[in-house]
Amino acid sequence: MDAASRPQGFADPGKATSARQPPRVSLEARLLRRLIVGLGEPPIEFMLDWTGERVAPKGVAPLGSVRIADRQTLLGLLRNPRLGFGDAYSDGHLEIEGDLVQLLGFVYRSSKPSGPGSSLGQRLGEWLNRPRRNTLHGSRENIHRHYDLGNDFYALWLDRTMSYTCAYFPTAEATLEQAQVAKMDHVCRKLRLRAGDSVVEAGCGWGSLALHMASRYGAKVRAFNISGEQIRYARQRAKDLGLDGRVEYIEDDYRNITGRYDVFVSVGMLEHVGRENYAQLGRVVRNALSAEGRGLIHSIGRNRPQPLHAWIERRIFPGAYAPSLGEMTQIFEPWDLSVIDVENIRLHYALTLRQWLARYESALEQVRARFDEFFVRMWRLYLAGSIAAFETGTMQLFQVLFTIQENNQLPLTREYMYPR
Amino acid sequence: MDAASRPQGFADPGKATSARQPPRVSLEARLLRRLIVGLGEPPIEFMLDWTGERVAPKGVAPLGSVRIADRQTLLGLLRNPRLGFGDAYSDGHLEIEGDLVQLLGFVYRSSKPSGPGSSLGQRLGEWLNRPRRNTLHGSRENIHRHYDLGNDFYALWLDRTMSYTCAYFPTAEATLEQAQVAKMDHVCRKLRLRAGDSVVEAGCGWGSLALHMASRYGAKVRAFNISGEQIRYARQRAKDLGLDGRVEYIEDDYRNITGRYDVFVSVGMLEHVGRENYAQLGRVVRNALSAEGRGLIHSIGRNRPQPLHAWIERRIFPGAYAPSLGEMTQIFEPWDLSVIDVENIRLHYALTLRQWLARYESALEQVRARFDEFFVRMWRLYLAGSIAAFETGTMQLFQVLFTIQENNQLPLTREYMYPR
Numbered sequence: 131m132d133a134a135s136r137p138q139g140f141a142d143p144g145k146a147t148s149a150r151q152p153p154r155v156s157l158e159a160r161l162l163r164r165l166i167v168g169l170g171e172p173p174i175e176f177m178l179d180w181t182g183e184r185v186a187p188k189g190v191a192p193l194g195s196v197r198i199a200d201r202q203t204l205l206g207l208l209r210n211p212r213l214g215f216g217d218a219y220s221d222g223h224l225e226i227e228g229d230l231v232q233l234l235g236f237v238y239r240s241s242k243p244s245g246p247g248s249s250l251g252q253r254l255g256e257w258l259n260r261p262r263r264n265t266l267h268g269s270r271e272n273i274h275r276h277y278d279l280g281n282d283f284y285a286l287w288l289d290r291t292m293s294y295t296c297a298y299f300p301t302a303e304a305t306l307e308q309a310q311v312a313k314m315d316h317v318c319r320k321l322r323l324r325a326g327d328s329v330v331e332a333g334c335g336w337g338s339l340a341l342h343m344a345s346r347y348g349a350k351v352r353a354f355n356i357s358g359e360q361i362r363y364a365r366q367r368a369k370d371l372g373l374d375g376r377v378e379y380i381e382d383d384y385r386n387i388t389g390r391y392d393v394f395v396s397v398g399m400l401e402h403v404g405r406e407n408y409a410q411l412g413r414v415v416r417n418a419l420s421a422e423g424r425g426l427i428h429s430i431g432r433n434r435p436q437p438l439h440a441w442i443e444r445r446i447f448p449g450a451y452a453p454s455l456g457e458m459t460q461i462f463e464p465w466d467l468s469v470i471d472v473e474n475i476r477l478h479y480a481l482t483l484r485q486w487l488a489r490y491e492s493a494l495e496q497v498r499a500r501f502d503e504f505f506v507r508m509w510r511l512y513l514a515g516s517i518a519a520f521e522t523g524t525m526q527l528f529q530v531l532f533t534i535q536e537n538n539q540l541p542l543t544r545e546y547m548y549p550r
Numbered sequence: 551m552d553a554a555s556r557p558q559g560f561a562d563p564g565k566a567t568s569a570r571q572p573p574r575v576s577l578e579a580r581l582l583r584r585l586i587v588g589l590g591e592p593p594i595e596f597m598l599d600w601t602g603e604r605v606a607p608k609g610v611a612p613l614g615s616v617r618i619a620d621r622q623t624l625l626g627l628l629r630n631p632r633l634g635f636g637d638a639y640s641d642g643h644l645e646i647e648g649d650l651v652q653l654l655g656f657v658y659r660s661s662k663p664s665g666p667g668s669s670l671g672q673r674l675g676e677w678l679n680r681p682r683r684n685t686l687h688g689s690r691e692n693i694h695r696h697y698d699l700g701n702d703f704y705a706l707w708l709d710r711t712m713s714y715t716c717a718y719f720p721t722a723e724a725t726l727e728q729a730q731v732a733k734m735d736h737v738c739r740k741l742r743l744r745a746g747d748s749v750v751e752a753g754c755g756w757g758s759l760a761l762h763m764a765s766r767y768g769a770k771v772r773a774f775n776i777s778g779e780q781i782r783y784a785r786q787r788a789k790d791l792g793l794d795g796r797v798e799y800i801e802d803d804y805r806n807i808t809g810r811y812d813v814f815v816s817v818g819m820l821e822h823v824g825r826e827n828y829a830q831l832g833r834v835v836r837n838a839l840s841a842e843g844r845g846l847i848h849s850i851g852r853n854r855p856q857p858l859h860a861w862i863e864r865r866i867f868p869g870a871y872a873p874s875l876g877e878m879t880q881i882f883e884p885w886d887l888s889v890i891d892v893e894n895i896r897l898h899y900a901l902t903l904r905q906w907l908a909r910y911e912s913a914l915e916q917v918r919a920r921f922d923e924f925f926v927r928m929w930r931l932y933l934a935g936s937i938a939a940f941e942t943g944t945m946q947l948f949q950v951l952f953t954i955q956e957n958n959q960l961p962l963t964r965e966y967m968y969p970r
């Protein structure tokens with residue numbers, strides 16, 4: 131953001147300050163200065179509305195601005211920067227001047243950890259921010275809170291297939307719906323899905339992948355999900371499409387999967403499984419796969435083990451956790467499952483989320499008819515922050531293809547995934 | 551192997567026995583029976599030459615035969631089955647009737663572990679079989695013992711490019727040399743190698759990849775290796791090809807790499823790094839990569855953490871270890887390196903090794919001119935056992951492509967790896 135486009139309404143620039151000028155600086159500004167250092171000095175100017183002061187990192191031209199409404203909000207930020215920022219933005223006591231995604235990108239870029247190990251303080255923080263447990267009951271609660279917000283709400287800004295996971299853009303110009311269909315095809319191709327294959331899906335959302343596998347590939351699918359709203363919607367869709375003979379939607383936990391299948395697939399459920407259950411998930415997968423079975427798990431991930439952003443885990447995805455690839459291998463290694471292929475498509479999630487955010491903003495009127503302004507802003511921050519997280523490499527998206535140990539049936543090369 | 555093709559010269563079939571017939575069974579046969587159970591009862595018949603007894607798993611038609619020459623050899627097998635088998639085969643006191651690769655495949659298939667956790671006994675065994683340390687000095691010793699056996703020995707059975715790592719077969723019918731060139735191209739494509747790129751290679755073997763990168767892609771390569779024999783050979787090749795201005799071979803440890811590069815590449819060195827040095831390797835990689843740098847590590851791997859086969863580590867690759875994918879992530883995660891792509895090409899290694907074994911058998915006369923019969927048989931067992939290990943999924947081959955955290959320059963899809 132250049133000087134000309136800097137937002138109006140700020141206090142007298144003459145009062146701009148830095149930690150180098152202690153005499154004229156309020157206690158609040160000094161505390162804020164410490165917070166900025168703790169954040170890694172992002173190129174952002176903070177404005178204290180009630181004192182008129184501006185605080186920015188030393189020697190850096192600010193590229194974005196944050197306005198803080200009152201002392202109470204600042205204290206919330208100082209207590210817990212991540213949670214405080216999200217909550218203050220949601221309730222309107224913190225305002226962003228300029229491009230929200232860009233500003234959040236600055237914050238992510240400046241706060242990268244580096245090198246191995248972690249301090250006691252970090253580990254304590256991680257423990258305090260640990261995700262809620264995903265017991266059979268806990269998972270139902272956690273999933274209900276996010277996915278049962280109302281199918282019509284999600285329909286406002288998702289594409290027609292109602293896919294709520296990272297799409298796959300053959301080119302950056304593809305439409306959202308094209309990219310979601312391409313994602314389903316990409317998954318089916320990786321799995322070499324063939325007519326007559328039996329599939330079990332863990333966490334099926336509104337059911338689009340199961341329908342796609344049945345209608346386009348001739349598979350027979352049993353799809354598990356513990357969101358009642360989603361299952362209801364998916365069943366109706368299958369019926370409307372005349373596919374209810376080939377796709378069965380089961381309102382139950384993945385831990386209760388029984389039977390043997392040619393294919394195990396799970397797109398966007400692992401984030402809700404919880405690290406403590408990875409070996410158990412692996413056992414479910416191992417037991418579900420036939421000798422020549424193939425499996426694919428698609429999940430948000432991280433470059434290193436790290437708790438989810440505290441605000442996201444508290445306000446958006448209770449109980450969620452995005453594993454590192456090393457953590458994901460804990461699903462496979464106890465059961466000698468062979469990892470065949472891993473693809474990191476994080477930039478596709480940035481593209482997906484940009485489309486969701488644009489559609490969400492276009493549908494604001496209808497969103498406001500359903501939810502209050504706190505929710506409206508909270509959801510915007512969630513989508514915008516996620517774009518920034520994927521664009522800066524703070525978050526990853528892993529698709530992991532695997533088989534049981536001795537399955538020699540996959541083609542020698544991956545060219546089969548890229549038909550032309 | 552059917553009855554008709556069963557090898558001749560066995561003792562009187564009337565003396566065939568099993569653990570169910572204790573009165574007529576020698577102590578040796580009973581001990582061997584316990585060993586067979588411990589091995590998971592592979593469909594193999596064991597013949598004790600000095601008693602004329604045959605021992606086979608109960609209720610299974612044997613598909614292969616092993617003849618044990620004397621009591622001493624049996625005791626060696628009982629003490630340490632893996633080490634004992636390899637040593638007894640090498641010195642000729644253990645003979646295989648029929649197809650060696652097939653028989654070793656039966657052994658691998660029957661001895662699969664399953665489920666998480668490991669007993670104290672297993673862990674003790676792993677500690678006793680732990681690989682030799684890879685300190686700067688230890689690595690030199692370990693590498694010298696394998697790679698400095700003589701360039702002319704390796705030239706007998708490697709292809710013309712002198713590539714001693716897993717090849718990449720575009721089709722199963724490709725020649726070994728075609729597949730080795732295809733492997734180099736596959737690696738270069740994954741890395742999006744372009745003219746003018748600077749490359750650092752860790753563990754360059756006889757130098758073929760570095761030459762390929764310079765001659766076909768216009769890269770400038772610094773290649774590290776601590777095998778004096780290999781470096782000498784590689785330098786001569788570069789000179790002969792007029793590439794010594796673009797490729798520099800450095801006789802030094804990867805830990806002494808300095809400078810920044812567009813590309814870090816390491817094909818078949820990680821097996822010699824040692825788990826204890828993975829985070830250190832990650833630091834070397836992180837420091838060597840420019841902001842838009844790409845890296846690739848190609849290594850033999852496992853489905854779960856497990857020591858290398860004891861005989862292989864003792865007699866063939868001192869100090870070697872094949873990591874699970876989870877263990878490999880310990881290279882990347884401390885430094886926020888982003889894993890972009892993982893490909894498991896273990897079946898390509900089985901194809902590669904089949905070609906090496908066939909060429910080795912064709913060159914036996916020349917091998918015998920250099921080495922004694924113990925070496926000749928040891929090397930055959932190493933190649934045959936490796937085929938069996940990769941075909942049964944006991945061993946994996948991972949190619950891991952990575953970048954520093956925020957490198958948004960790679961193409962959206964992997965189609966660029968598959969030009970047509």
